Amino acid sequence: MRRALAAVAAVVFLVTGCTAEDAGPEIDRWWSNGVDEAGSPIRPGDADKIEPDEELYCGMLRATSEAGESIFPADIDPSDEEYVATVTAFFDEVQALAPAELQKSWGELAALVDALVEAGDDLESLETSGIDAAAVQAASEAITEHAATVCGLTP
Numbered sequence: 001m002r003r004a005l006a007a008v009a010a011v012v013f014l015v016t017g018c019t020a021e022d023a024g025p026e027i028d029r030w031w032s033n034g035v036d037e038a039g040s041p042i043r044p045g046d047a048d049k050i051e052p053d054e055e056l057y058c059g060m061l062r063a064t065s066e067a068g069e070s071i072f073p074a075d076i077d078p079s080d081e082e083y084v085a086t087v088t089a090f091f092d093e094v095q096a097l098a099p100a101e102l103q104k105s106w107g108e109l110a111a112l113v114d115a116l117v118e119a120g121d122d123l124e125s126l127e128t129s130g131i132d133a134a135a136v137q138a139a140s141e142a143i144t145e146h147a148a149t150v151c152g153l154t155p
Helices: 002-012 054-066 083-095 100-119 133-149
Strands: none
Touching: 054 133, 083 100, 100 133
16 A cells, blocks of 8 residues: 555655644745735745635646646655745645635645655655545546646646
């Protein structure tokens, strides 16, 4: 099971761990979420101010691509506090902006991301309880398909 989840994680290309409410380094977002502009500082609770909006959601995904980032980042370094905090905030905010049909999908990915960061470099300690590899794969596919068909982004 651990190897299957690790394989899904490699396919899904995810990162992050702590929540946006955790105190962390002073960092700025590369995206706009309709409430906060690109370049603005990330603050605890920012995602709580966001309502689902498909146009803004697609814009956030486009801004991520234009910034040279990935909606599913590949290199996870749990010791890089700034990167983990930035991507965590991204996940929180993109989930808040996502259309209703993708809310659960982003939640599935966030659960895996949390487990991966918690495990750090020791994938043998990856906590797999509550993580459904098939659900994570389906979530990744739903997000990728929506990004391509609705937002016009290519995988």
